[in-house]
Amino acid sequence: MSTAVAAAAESSLRDARPAPYWTDRPEAPARRAPVSGEVAAELLVIGAGFTGLWAAWRAIERGTAPDSIVVVDAEQLGYLASGRNGGFVAASLTHGLAHGTHLWPREVGPLAREGDENLAALVATVREAGIECGLARSGKTTLAVEPWQVEGLREAKRLGDEHGAALEFQSREEVQADVHSPSYLAGLRDRTGTVLVDPARLAWGLGAELERRGVRLAEGTRVTRLARQGGGVVADTAGGRVLARQAVVATAAYPSPLKRLGNYLMPLYDHVLMTEPLTAEQRAAIGWGEGQGLTDAGNQFHYYRPTDDGRILFGGWDAVYHRGGRVDPAYEQQGGSHALLARHFFETFPQLAGLRFTHRWAGPIDSTTRFTAAYGTALGGRVAYAVGHTGLGVGASRFSADVALDLLSGEPSSRLRYELVRRRPFPIPPEPLRNPIVQFTRRSILAADRDEGRRNLWLRTLDRFGLGFNS
Known part of the structure; x- marks a missing residue:
């Protein structure tokens, strides 16, 4: 690392706010009231992130009365994972085609089509509902930044061709002409498999529309106990209780009333930076005219993308696990991950020396041993859960919401036939191992x-x- 890069990185973080950019804005909605007293519901959703919001949305589309749905969150709607991610909405349900081929070779084709249909339906819903969330169908480019990664991109192109994916291999000259970085050696351009959004505005928009339809959203409501009661379930909270016929648990990496989920989830802290808006000269210096998402091809990778207000989000690489799988806000600014990201940013774009970061944040990703979600039921089939999206939950959460509702219905569905749904990930060994x-x-x-x-x-x-x- 050059002295110039080190100096640019050090100065760039001096004024960065320790908060997620997406939610640190004046238009953030006011906090909703918590549950108070006894509340009755047909469907209780625990967790107001994307999985929980889509569960409520899809339940309405399946015929559940909106005013019989209650969504609760221990913090605020979209405040946790759904408000801290990069805003990449991927079609893949299998953490990429190569991973899906390795784990589910007989199902990878149907799962790929399922993912494409899920993404198309998500985009259509957002547009039909008029949710303003900066949705852009600009796709993604995967980048080789080391010589050994170039052949990996070629292999990914061959695999994509086998499954009808429209992928374009880009040479060093082609990829650098598109986005001007001296670190790029090749690229794999996917124009259809990824959509970019402002994740907080998407969550806020889904929540506002659900409320408009009659769904009750309660924030600051942590479920302390979930148990059977009569023909349904009871969820105890600090301010009251919810009596429901059925429930969906969608708590991601955060503490869940279903303790068994800790056997499958490994909270990994991911770190993110957001720049100030670029000037016209800075934008010209990096190109990036198509505004697609970018990601490295390494095992430890970065993801980055432009925003609709002219900034660059830059995150990833480090994935930090804290002993015991603890989730604590104190971890979000610990360690040197943000400084390391800043150095990587200016190694990628040395022409942007002098650019400053306005926000620095982190949050836990609910990773599983197979990189895809875990599904199942509890309390005699009255509760369904969908957790463990491992960084690709913005899009897959809608599919997972449908899976959870399928499980509650007890009726066979096309989604429930997949091994990805039927078999849970391999459990993670407990501490101290x-x-x-x-x-x-x-x-x-x-x-x-x-x-x-x-x-x-x-x-x-x-x-x-x-x-x-x-x-």
Whole structure:
């Protein structure tokens, strides 16, 4: 790293607010009242992120009366994972085509089509509802930044061709002509599989429309106990209780009233930076005329994208696990991850030296050992859960909401036939084993990236069984 890059990175963070840019805006909605007293519902949704919001939305479309749906959140709607992500809405339900082919070779084709249909329906719903969330169908480019990654992009192109994906391999000259960075060696352009959104505005828009239709949203409402009662369930909270016939648990990496979910979830802290708006000269210096999302091809990767107000979001690479799987706001500004991201940013775009970051934040991703969500039921089928999207939940959350509702209905559906839905991920070992295993795996991944992608025996063993560590 050059002295100039180090200096640019150091000065760029001096005034960055320790808060998510997406939710740190004047248009953020006022906090809603918590549950008070006893509330009756047909459907209770625990967690007001994307999975929970889509569960309420899809329940209405299936015929549930809106005024019989209650959505509760321990904090605020979209405040946690759904308000802290990069705003990439991917079609993939399998954490990429290669991963899906490895784990579910007989199902990867139908799952890919399912994902495409889910993304198309999500986009149509957002547009029909008039939700202003900066939705852009600009796609994504995956970038080779090391020589060994170039052949990986070629292989991904061949796999995409087999499944009818419209992917374009870009040479060094082509990709650098598109986005001007000296670090790019090749690119794989996907124009249809990813949509960009402002995630907080999407969550706020979904919530506002649900309320307009009659759904009750209660914030500051942590469920302390979820149990059977009569023919339904009861959810106890600090201010009261909700009596419901059925419930959906959509709490992602955050504490859940279903303790069993801790066996499948590994909270990994992901870190993000947001720049100030670029000047016209700065925009010209980097090109990026199509405004697509960008991501590295390495095991430890960055993701970045422009915003509709002229900024650049830059996140990823580090995936930090805290002993015991604890989730704590104090972790969000700890360590050197933001400083490391700033250095990586100016190594990618040295021509932007002098640009400052206005926001720096972090949050836990609900990762599983297979990088896809875990589904199931509890309390005699009265409760369904969908958690563990491992960084690709903005789009897959709508599919997961449908899966949860399918499970509650007890009726067969096309979604329930998939092994991805029927089989849960391999459980994560408990502490004190979990932390050393995670840290050893993380060191192995870093070593593989330094050694031209060569994976050691431990990583190859995990690959064989479809297990891993990812954000």
